[in-house]
Amino acid sequence: MNSKSWLVTLLxxxxxxxxxxxxxxxxxVGTGILQLVTFGGLGVWVLxxxxxxxxxxFNDKQGQALAR
Structure with a gap:
């Protein structure tokens, strides 16, 4: 079971x-840094x-689904 919340991630x-x-x-973390320096791919990546x-x-780093 994944400990990362779907709702928290969405918010x-x-x-x-x-x-x-x-x-x-x-x-x-790696793609988080990329989003940080590109402002979320100018919004497209964030969308x-x-x-x-x-x-x-959307999965976590280990490829597990987020907990609902």
Whole structure:
């Protein structure tokens, strides 16, 4: 069972997505840094991540689904 919450990840992406905070939360530090320096891929990357989280296709660093 994954300890990373789907709701927390969704909220972090919505409010702090351009800083990559949701990626740091799930353990994806490398891509979190990339999002931080590119402002979330100028918003496009954040939008894609947000949709992926909403539909349940966003996983943590180990590839496990987020806990609902």
């Amino acid at each position: 972090l992406c919505f409010f702090l997505g351009v800083l990559g905070v949701h990626r740091f939360y799930v353990g994806k 894609i991540d947000f949709i992926m989280i909403l539909v349940g296709k």
